[in-house]
Amino acid sequence: MKLHRLALTNYRGITHRDIQFPDHGVVVVCGANEIGKTSMIEALDLLLESKDRSTKKDVKQVKPTHADVGSEVLAEISTGPYRFVYRKRFHKKCETELTISAPRREQLTGDEAHERVLAMLGETVDTELWHAQRILQAGSTSAVDLSDCDALSRALDLAAGDDAALSGTEPLLIERIDAEYGKYFTATGRPTGEWAAAIAQLRAADEDVARCAAAVAEVDERVRRHADLAERQAALADRGPSVAQRLTAAQTAATALAALGDQLRQAELVATAAQATCAASSAAQAERARLGEDVAARTAAVAEIQSRLAAAIEAEHTAREVVEMACAAAAESTAALAAAQEMVDDARRVVDALAADEQAQRLAARLERIETIEQQLATLTTDLCAITLTSDVMADIESAAALVERIEAQLTATATTVEFAATADLELTVGAQTIRLAAGQSWAPPTSSPTSVELPGLLSVQIDPGATTSSVQAKLDAAQHILAEALRQGGTGDVEGARDLERRRRELVSNRDQLAATLAGLREDEGVVEMRARLASLREAISPVLLTAGVDAAAARAAFVSAIEVRETARADADLHQRAMAGANVRLTESSTAATVLRAKVTDANAELGAAKDRLAALRAGHDDEQLAAQAAADIEAQRQADATVAELAGAYAACDPAAVQAELAEASTAAAALESEHVQVGHALNDITVELGIIGNEGRQGSLDTAQIAREHAFAEHSRVSRRARAAQLLRSVMARHRDTTRQRYVAPFRSEIERLGRPVFGPSFEVEIDSDLRICNRTLDGRTVPYDSLSGGAKEQLGILARLAGAALVAKEDSVPVVIDDALGFTDPDRLTKMGAVFDTVGDNGQVIVLTCTPARYLGVQDAHVIELIA
Template sequence: MRLHRLALTNYRGIAHREIEFPDHGVVVVSGANEIGKTSMIEALDLLLESRDRSTKKEVKQVKPTHSDVGSEVGAEISCGPYRFVYRKRFHKKCETELTVLTPRREQLTGDEAHERVRAMLAETVDNDLWHAQRVLQATSTAAVDLSGCDALSRALDVAASNSRAAAALQGTEPLLIERIDAECGRYFTPTGRPTGEWAASITRLAAAEAAVAHCVAAVAEVDDRVRRHAELTERLAELSRQRAAAGPRLVAARAAADRIAELTNQAREAGLVAEAAAATGAASAAAHEARLRQLTEIQSRTATVAAAAAEAQQAAEAQAAAKAEAEAAAAAAERASQLLTDLQRRAESARRAVDHLAEREEADRLSARLAKIAAIERDREEICAELSAVVITDEQLRRIEDAASAADRIGGQLALTSAAVEFTAVADVELAAGDQRVALTAGQSWSITATGPTTVEVPGLLTARITPGATTLDIQAKHAAAQEELAAALEKAGVTDLAAARSADARRRELQGRRDQLDATVAGLCGEEPVDQLRARLAELRSDQPAEPDLVATDKDAARAELEAAEAASADAAAECEARRRAAAAADAALAESATRATVSQHKLDTQRAELDAAADRLGRERATVSDEGLTSAAEAGRRASEAAQRRVAELAEELAAAAPDAVAAEFAAAAAESKSLNDRHEDAARALREIDIELSVFGTEGRQGKLDAAQIEREHAAGEHARVGRRARAAQLLRSVMTRHRDTTRQRYVEPYRTELQRLGRPVFGPTFEVDIDSDLCIRSRTLDGVTVPYDSLSGGAKEQLGILARLAGAALVAKEDSVPVVVDDALGFTDPDRLARMGRVFDTVGAHGQVIVLTCSPDRYDGVTGAHRIDLNV
């Protein structure tokens, strides 16, 4: 399989991209992160595997988020005898187009085109090898598994065979294993569970055994019902006999309980009578006590009314005195308030005069500040004009310094790596080195440093050509590039050399410092207010000045003295006014308090008199109904009646206790419970017997024994089929295990060719002592260097990454030309040091000579060692 061209349109963040790949060699596709390098491989998978109408998550995720358009993927691919152009559009207006170019031209669309491509790939491409030959970012250090790649297996089988005949057998052995797997698949799933005919026979046998068990249980259920019918008949007869024997006990217990109930009713009635008598006696006693309390209350209220009258008279006199004092205090407060108002007017007039004088002084100060600011701004404009003429910037200076430093550093490296050749003359001689002529006398020496190809000639005698190594030439090229970068940076900054650049930068910094100092001075003069606001404030102050000439001539000290005198007099008047107001308020409060006290005293007197009159009226009405002597006699009679009723209650309680009511109640409850239990059990037995009669009548119509016989016959047939199919299934399983074991044994033969090829490619990278241990699944188990063996999982990330790439390149080198697929390396070798990067580059060149290797990277300098690489920069 070869990828010749890949085109993406509206794919994730890629608007349009089309890349053509050479048929052989290493292709390094470089670009920044998130530019869409990995997306190209993902797009190729979607093109080959997903239909254009697919709703899979993988297809939905590639739709652009910034526009409502369909994603398009197109590619030109060759595989086996076929070469075709294939394009799909996903999401919107879905379509699929296929043009087969060779071996004969075809044009298909839609699902027909999709199925045709799938058929061509299935015929000519090992899909497992295509996916295994990728080194992705997320799995760059994971061990590669090539065990399922049939193309590699065929190549290794041929490499491991000892004869042409052995190699010729390799086409039929996988077919035999596939037929064995297909036969085993009739009976078992890939995980070993029964399926198909074997699962059906197991299910049938289980169902037959379950049916037999069900029928046996049904027949046993009929037998159980017959047994229970006999038991219930005997039990019902026994319960009838027990019910007849329990009747006399219940009658005797009921009679004793009735006698206890009669005594209980009599005791309850006597208790009610005693309660009524006690209530009557208590009411008579309470009425007598209430009459005595009324007499005491009238005496107490008479004394209280007399005291309240004296208190009300004193409160009225105090109220009159407080009223006169409050009127005098209010008049004094009014006079003090008027005086305070006059003095406040005088102070306000003096304050306005002082404010106008202060505003005039502020206007003078503000005018001086604005004059200073104007002078500073003129100086700043001159500095800015001079600063605009300076071209160099911090970034340009850094660029010049970096370029000069790089040129010096690379020049030092060039001097260290360049060949120094010294010539010593044995006799007088003249040397020619380029345009330079050097005359040497006998014994004189002359040396030259060859930074590039240099020719030294002895005219008419010899010519010596000195060619530096590749490293020196590379450093010479870098030194020339550094010199060009320095010259370009100096020209852009408008200076001649580094010293001039630094001088210009120092002058620029000096001017910027002076400009910033002037800005700070202006900011200090302005404070938190801008210049325009200061000018507006000056205009406002000048407009607020009065036009009267006498104010301009007024002495500021005199105005302040007048203000202070007015404010002092106003303060004294305010204090006097406040004192008068407090005195008036205190007099008003005393008046209000005395008035409240007088009102409360009068109200209290009225209330006491009303309550005394009401108590006297109430006593008169009650005496008209019952006299004091009548209440006394009624209370005594009630007491005697209550005592007689209590004696009757005690007599009945003694009689009830002698009759043992608890024992009688217990006997009656036990007799009643026994009778109820026997009745319930008799009824339950009769109901159960009726239900069993009904069930037996229904069972007789179901033919359960016949169903049991039919189920047993079906079980015998299912058991026979189960045994027959089971023998075939176990035989297929046994054959598969034997063939698998033989296949694993055969695989051991082609591990060695794979290991040999992997070691051949790895020794230029790791050294001549490099060895690896490979298992039967072609996975690397360990690496050996200088006799030290380290398991694969214990290797560093860089070593794992390098071995993973070498394993894929070894597979690509071994497979037959018609079975080869591109090796894809996505942003790998990030853990590799520069020395091994150069060695890995030579390995890429070796494999790329007869295969296609596609490298996707954001750091193209990692692959500078791949000399024959075709480079594509996506950033351009």
């Protein structure tokens, strides 16, 4: 397939474009970004694949937005024995036209033309190869997959020596095997279709048999349970009399134990009342004793607190005297600190004034130096302004002088030499000049231009140096004119003077730059006005009184240091006295607080002592201490007798073993209840199973099991039949795939060899690649180092992708070739490899079409025989 012509009209932003492509070689189509280079590939695909009335998104997107017109695409293509011109208009007034010029002339329109083109392309073009031989911007670094390209496969088979074994039906056979395999398996190898249905049918039959068998087993289980329940019901009826007799005996023993328990509880009530009376009388006797002891203890406590209060009052007076002395010492130290601080301030003012004076002196010297340098700069600037010679003019002078020297040397080499020798005295006329020659004297006139020499009255000679010498002389005159003009612009008369003036100018510029740098360093990003203002403010801040003639900077600094030391000593003393005063105040506060607390405690203790004495007197007014003791003794005796009665009854109750009686009653009651409950449950269960067995007997579960087993046998037979066919198809496909992979491994070698042949001029003689069975580049080896394809740089991936496509184009048969389209690739490639890639393009371009679309045509300057087509917006 070859593309001879492509014309676009009203396509996206392209109003009209018509490009003619040569039949072979490299075509570089260049133009700016967004001028529509990639759109040309897209337009060709739409022309070949989409109908003119198509409403697909890809077709709608190419309609121009600035005009309500239809997009037109025209292409002239030759493929196999056919050559045709094919045109379509989309969107508006849709139409399709086809004109076939070979092998015989035909004209078709509409869908008939569309179908005819598809038939011709299907007959003569490997579509997979046509799409694979493109390098687009979005996928320039992706590995190319050429495994489905039949044309390349045939070429590789021939290159591998397998042409005798080919019948031409191999792809069809593989497709039929894949179709047969697809009846039974999915692409991932899972069962599908008839095979999946047979598996599902067998699985369903197995589940149905299992369900029916479980139903029959369920009937057997119910019959067994019915027999067990009947046996349990008879056993429960036999246990009934013994359980009733045990319950009656347990109830009689529990009644006797309850009567004895009532007597014990009555005795315990009496003992509890006696205990409460005894406790009350004992508590009253103990309270009276406690009150007496409390009164005595409170009296002693009041005396002790009063003693502590006297000591606290004495400590408070002492602390107050200490505080007064500490306050006086602190005031004296504070006054001393203030005097020392004043001395420090005076000394600091003197030192600051001296420092400001030193800074002012340095700033004044700096300003003076700046003024001097500015004057020198002004002088240098004036001298430079007087020189009109510049570096550019000097360069022109040197260039013109060199040109004059070269032309003079050329003129000397080519000029004709003519010499006149006088045998006697004579005069020659050369133009308007008279030349006198004495006898024996010779004269050689310049012969670089036509010259007329006359011997008055005797001879006239015309000297013509020839066209070559004349043209050299004309060039010399022009060069001298240019030199004179350059010298005039530089303000000098000759070249040496210009050179001296240039050296003087460079010296002045160097001095000016040095002075400017020095001036910038002195200014330090501060203007002269600001420095003068700062100097004035420094001089105003310096007190004339402090800067007297007798002030010594070293003595002033020493005095400042001494004043600081005195101030720090005074500050330490003041801090010490302040801390002492604070401590004395704390101790005074603590003493005053302690005295106040003790006074409150004395008051509270006296009040509590009076209250205790009042309570004791009130109790003694009702009963004296002897009466209260006698009543307490009588209550103790009554409690002892009541406790004895309770102990006797408790012993009798315990002898009856209440826990055993209650446990026996509980166990007998539980056993009777459990027997009754179990008898009822067994009766209900027996009745339920009897009813269920009556219902199940009418369901025919054994017949259903027999039917399910027969259906399972049929499903198993069908499963076995389909399984044999599915396994056979799977085995056939795996064998064919293995043989196909083996065949591909044979023709991988020619493809690898072609890539390495094309790549060694680019990468070097050690270049090797590894190709898998899908004709994809796996890794690259240079100088013995192997790198996986995915780990290569973007430039290397681009270069290998182009080499793979060019290798495919070089290998396929001439009748199967398609154009290699490269859309703006090699953007990641360095200049050296660009030149080497150009040589590769030249090698492959001799056998087919290589169409390069780029916005940077300089990348392809290495392609010597490239046909360049420049797109203009």
